[in-house]
Amino acid sequence: VQLQASGGGLVQAGGSLRLSCAASGGTFRNYNMGWFRQAPGKEREFVAGVTRSSTPLYADSVKGRFTVSRENGQKTVNLQMNSLTPEDTAVYFCAASNSVLSALRTSDSYHTWGQGTQVTVSS
Numbered sequence: 001v002q003l004q005a006s007g008g009g010l011v012q013a014g015g016s017l018r019l020s021c022a023a024s025g026g027t028f029r030n031y032n033m034g035w036f037r038q039a040p041g042k043e044r045e046f047v048a049g050v051t052r053s054s055t056p057l058y059a060d061s062v063k064g065r066f067t068v069s070r071e072n073g074q075k076t077v078n079l080q081m082n083s084l085t086p087e088d089t090a091v092y093f094c095a096a097s098n099s100v101l102s103a104l105r106t107s108d109s110y111h112t113w114g115q116g117t118q119v120t121v122s123s
Contacts, residue, residue, distance in 0.1 A: 001023050001024070001025045001026025001027075001028065001031065001096055001112050002023070002024045002025055002026075002112070003021055003022070003023055003094050003095070003096060003112055003113065003114035003115075004021065004022045004023075004024070004114055004115065005019060005020070005021045005092065005093065005094045005114040005115060005116060005117040006019070006020050006021075006022070006117055007019040007020050007117060008091075008092060008117030008118045008119045008120075009118075009119070009120070010120045010121075010122065011084055011119075011120070011121055011122070012121070012122050013084060013085055013086060013121055013122065013123050014083060014084065015084050015121070016080070016081060016082045016083075016084065017081045017084065017119060018078060018079070018080050018081070019035070019078065019079040019081065019092055019094075019117060019119070020076050020077075020078050020079075021033070021035075021076060021077045021078070021079075021094030021114055022074075022075060022076050023075040023076070023077075023096070024075070026096070026112075028072060028075040029052060029072040030052060030098075031052065031096040031097060031098065032049060032050070032051045032052055032096070032097045032098070032099065032101070032104055033049060033050050033068075033070060033077040033094065033095070033096055033097070034046065034047075034048070034049040034050075034094070034095045034096075034097060034104055034109075034110060035047040035048045035049065035068065035077075035079045035092060035093070035094055035095075036092070036093045036094075036095060036107060037088075037090035037091065037092045037093070037119075038090055038091050038093070038116075039089060039090040039091075042090075044093070044107055045059065046059050046104075046105040046106070046107070047059055047062055047066065047079070047092070048062060048066055048068040048079060049068065049097075049104040049105070050068045050069065050070050050077060051101055051104070054069070054070060055101065056068050056069075057101070057104060057105070059105075061087075062081075062088075065081065065082050065083045065084075066079060066080065066081050066082070067079070067080040067082075068080075077094060079092070079094075081119070084119075084121045085121060086121045086122065086123045087121075088119060088121050089119060089120050089121050090119060091116040091117065091118050091119075092116065092117050092118075092119050093113055093114055093115075093116045094113070094114040095107070095110035095111075095112060095113045095114065096110060096111060096112040097109045097110040097111065098111065
């Protein structure tokens with residue numbers, strides 16, 4: 001499978017962005033999907049994930065502001081980001097995993113990564 005993330009950009013604090021990750025090849029419906037982000041000088045961190053059965057999970061820092069969803073027919077996973085703050089500024093990556101739900105917050109559980117899309121939130 002190959003992953004292509006899009007939708008990043010520059011937005012003011014309090015604004016919204018919608019990221020999308022398109023998959024090609026592989027059997028998308030069989031993968032658990034995740035979103036991670038990496039800010040300059042920081043480690044990559046889990047943001048949100050969605051299982052094969054569309055169960056969502058979120059990092060505490062984005063819960064209530066971000067919504068993850070998947071469309072198996074379109075082979076896409078989306079991340080709707082609302083109430084953005086400057087602390088959300090990072091490169092956002094989507095990734096695919098065959099691991100169980102309990103492992104999806106760990107980047108090592110993912111076997112395929114997209115190229116990343118930059119999200120910049122100005123204050």
